[in-house]
Amino acid sequence: MATVPLASATSLYGINAFEGIRGYKNYADNKIYIFRLDDHLDRLRASCAALNIKAEIHREIILDNIRTLTKANDFADDIAIRIVVICDSIGSWSSTEAGSIAIMPVSKRRIDRESCKPLKACISSWERINGKSQPPRVKCGANYLNSRYGLMEAKFNGYDVPIFLNTNGLVAESSGACILAWRNGVLLSTRTTDGRLDSITVNTISQIARSVEIEYSERGLDRMDLYTSDEIMLCGTAVELTPIASIDHISLKGKSGKSFWERMHTKYIEVVTGQNKNFLHWLDKL
Numbered sequence: 001m002a003t004v005p006l007a008s009a010t011s012l013y014g015i016n017a018f019e020g021i022r023g024y025k026n027y028a029d030n031k032i033y034i035f036r037l038d039d040h041l042d043r044l045r046a047s048c049a050a051l052n053i054k055a056e057i058h059r060e061i062i063l064d065n066i067r068t069l070t071k072a073n074d075f076a077d078d079i080a081i082r083i084v085v086i087c088d089s090i091g092s093w094s095s096t097e098a099g100s101i102a103i104m105p106v107s108k109r110r111i112d113r114e115s116c117k118p119l120k121a122c123i124s125s126w127e128r129i130n131g132k133s134q135p136p137r138v139k140c141g142a143n144y145l146n147s148r149y150g151l152m153e154a155k156f157n158g159y160d161v162p163i164f165l166n167t168n169g170l171v172a173e174s175s176g177a178c179i180l181a182w183r184n185g186v187l188l189s190t191r192t193t194d195g196r197l198d199s200i201t202v203n204t205i206s207q208i209a210r211s212v213e214i215e216y217s218e219r220g221l222d223r224m225d226l227y228t229s230d231e232i233m234l235c236g237t238a239v240e241l242t243p244i245a246s247i248d249h250i251s252l253k254g255k256s257g258k259s260f261w262e263r264m265h266t267k268y269i270e271v272v273t274g275q276n277k278n279f280l281h282w283l284d285k286l
């Protein structure tokens with residue numbers, strides 16, 4: 001059992017850097033594959049650098065620990081792994097001590113498309129944090145205060161998730177995921193400069209889309225772009241692709257038959273489980 005002192009910068013001020021990573025079971029070879037470990041570790045290093053937290057992040061040591069912990073816990077199916085760089089000595093928000101690294105795998109199944117319930121979203125009255133004050137591109141605990149305000153408000157008002165706009169009224173992201181729109185035959189994402197995390201899943205989906213000749217574009221999206229889209233999805237490591245049914249009670253146009261979300265999520269699972277041979281370079285077998 002690891003302990004973090006109450007008077008540490010992590011405990012008092014939420015100063016840490018972290019990643020959420022997934023491992024998916026391939027039922028053909030019965031192995032679990034870790035998805036885009038290198039990209040997650042690169043982003044973790046970038047978050048630590050921005051926060052001036054010194055940490056030794058070695059992929060082989062981390063992968064070894066994931067293997068050991070997965071085995072010790074008897075995880076035989078899909079998993080989620082939280083890697084957190086913690087400032088665990090006594091200090092203030094300005095401390096620049098070396099961080100310790102915690103690696104925490106838990107059992108977590110992929111989304112079941114059959115039972116997946118499309119979510120009710122609202123535009124939050126809270127603005128997303130921004131690059132001039134607290135960059136949302138740094139993945140650190142303290143950024144989730146803003147996420148918490150938005151999610152609390154959404155839930156109090158009977159919605160499932162918030163969608164934050166930035167200072168200019170453009171869509172930034174949700175509280176723990178990005179936003180993708182399927183609109184007039186084009187897959188649209190916001191830009192990182194609009195106030196979103198540089199999402200590994202958005203990048204994955206964009207590469208899958210291009211590989212099957214679906215047009216993908218990143219641009220500023222406003223509220224009306226969302227209201228008038230055919231489909232809107234949450235996109236992120238934890239939520240994978242999760243469909244949104246309505247925004248501010250306005251139902252999305254939708255399409256009859258097989259939805260874009262269903263098609264893309266099917267392809268996503270093929271990639272993360274190693275069934276699509278074009279993307280095997282993203283996988284580490286446990």
Ligand code: PMP
Pocket residue numbers: 020147173174175176177178196197198199200201202235236237238
């Ligand atoms: N935005 C926020 C605020 C998040 O917490 C996440 C989840 N990490 C994402 C976007 C999606 O990023 P990724 O696809 O890299 O998981």
